[in-house]
Amino acid sequence: MNPPQVRGNRIDSDQMAELNPGVSTKADVTAVVGSPTARDTFDDNTWIYIGEMTQSRIGQTLGEVSQHVVVMTFDQGGVLRNIEQKTKADALPVTVVRRITPSPGTEASFLQQLLGNIGRFNPGGALGSAGGGGGGGSAGGAPNSLSGQ
Numbered sequence: 001m002n003p004p005q006v007r008g009n010r011i012d013s014d015q016m017a018e019l020n021p022g023v024s025t026k027a028d029v030t031a032v033v034g035s036p037t038a039r040d041t042f043d044d045n046t047w048i049y050i051g052e053m054t055q056s057r058i059g060q061t062l063g064e065v066s067q068h069v070v071v072m073t074f075d076q077g078g079v080l081r082n083i084e085q086k087t088k089a090d091a092l093p094v095t096v097v098r099r100i101t102p103s104p105g106t107e108a109s110f111l112q113q114l115l116g117n118i119g120r121f122n123p124g125g126a127l128g129s130a131g132g133g134g135g136g137g138s139a140g141g142a143p144n145s146l147s148g149q
Contacts, residue, residue, distance in 0.1 A: 002055065002056045004053045005053070006051060006052075007052050008037055008049075009035075009036070009050065009051050010049075010068055011068070016083065019033075019072075019080060022080070022081070026047075026074055036048055036049055036072075037051075045075065045076070045078075046072070046074075047071070047074070048069065048072075049069070049070040049072070050068075050069050052066065052067040052068070053065040053066045069085070070085055071084045071086060072084075
């Protein structure tokens, strides 16, 4: 088995000791632990650091050994206000809802879509006229149907 690998941005206890709520700023946090893995969607003052240890298992699939999530919140002035560590016990189950988004137009089958374009193009447009006069095709090789005729 391969040794465990660190993935993401794992914050260790020495780094946590350097950060002081009420004193440290966003610049201090970035200098100590780096950029966040994610930011809150609706609040740019909430930074999320996600790190995990993974290890190869049977069939070379990765298995999670441990996961650490640290959430840091800042005030409007950019000063660190709170550091919160999350565990798997804090996780919430997610239920995926399966819906179909209707699209406007007709409900054409695959074969109707595939065969529906037959006969819509000018057959002489791309190949030139049958008479050999060269008047059927455009000089750039584009079909006449696209040249505005």
